[in-house]
Amino acid sequence: MIIMTRKLVAENWRLEKARYALVGNFCKKCLGYHFPKKQLCLRCKTSEHLEEYKFKHEGKLLEWTKIYDPAKGFDFAGPYYYCIVELEEGIKITTQLKYVTDEGRLKYGMKVKLVFRRLFSHGNEGLNTYGFKAVPVY
């Protein structure tokens, strides 16, 4: 039975800028950042002052967990760390936390950088989907 019915090519092209380049938007009026890209500034309620913005690949670790029981499709990764990161600009994302060599040194608020990695593949012949994962900076 096929459970995951993602339209791979279409989905990835649609998300190209957000997923592959971390592009959201910036409001020149209220100086607020948005990710993912919004159609209007949620504070100013208008699209008038919005421009595209590419987020920096640095932030801090806000929360994390280690997932031992992944969903189908992520079982290849075995247990993995999953986290909430606040980027330098103040927006938050969730992603996997890679290269955790010493769990005891993970600290709330510690610096992380984002790296471009494979997120998942679809079956044996499926496309790979790429995106950003976080790496602790000790």
Next chain:
Amino acid sequence: MREVGIVGVGMTKFGVLGRVTSRELATTAAREAMEMANIKREDVDAIYNGILSPDIFEHQMHSAPGIPDYLGLNNIPSTRVEAACASGGLAVMQGIISVASGLYDTVVATGSEKMTNLPTSHVTEALAMCADDVYEVSLGITFPGAFAMVARAHERKYGTNAEMRAAVAVKNHKHGLHNPLAQFQKEITIEKAMNSLMIADPLTLYDCSPITDGAAAVVIVPWEKAKKMDGPKMKVSSFAQASDTMSLHDRPDITGFKTTQVAARKAFERANLKVTDIDFVEVHDCFTIAELVALEDIGFFEKGKAGSATLAGDTTRGGYIPVNISGGLKSKGHPIGATGVSQVVEVFKQLNGMAGQRQLKDVNYGMTQNLGGSGSTIVCHIFERGD
């Protein structure tokens, strides 16, 4: 709006139910509820069915007409209601609204789910689809993972630890002993819960509700009509629903759910009641931490105090506020769409003296809190005795 009451309830056994469809389960629960209400089949004006995903679990979309079909009630409106794990609570709420509006006089609200056809990793994937697909699911989130982060945030800020979370599991398993329809009738110990398999650090297997099949149903009528009926009944005091960001990370604070705070406050306002008026509550303990957070968000305890209160026995029979006397999702089981309806069933049984060995004494007001996703949808109900 008219005042509304509930005059009959039904619930199947919750558990691993083998060769049966969610449609059959919903039909069974609906028949039981209609029998208790002593209404004629032709009186039923409409059906609402809370169900997460017959598509994924049973390869069946467009499931709603299947229920009146099996009940011999063809041609009445039947509507599927989906709001992740809050589907059942929302189906009840839609039924209440439709009767309150004057459109219908008799509505059957059901909730059902048949989950155990699939292996666990597929179920985990299906449930994860209730999170934000693009910005959470595709990065590997699971619901235990999301609630694990809530647990960590809560522990850092308030010191709510593994023992306090385990105390929720122990208490709900103890309650479930006296619920013959619960999936588990088995006591556990704090040590066993704390030392069970790690699912998403710090949540262990015993912090998580199980995968379950089951259904529940209620019959909703105008209160004017309910008053004239002889059987058991309860009055709907109020209801409220709230929503929040799809993604957990988009919230400023994950030590609580704003949705529960908003929905509970609205429910209290609409009923003109205070939290201290509530005699018992069924909350959505999909994970142990979710029960603690819900009790704080509703206002039974101050932020950060529900864990120590649970350890002290304040949330069990005879305590300050009995919580999940049915066994909760933890012990009763969590057939997604059925869960919110089964909470209402428990309140009905308690308010009508029908709860058998787990019957609470002198209860006038019961409350439910049903949560969807990572708290992106919350539905709260308050009910009062009908006599």
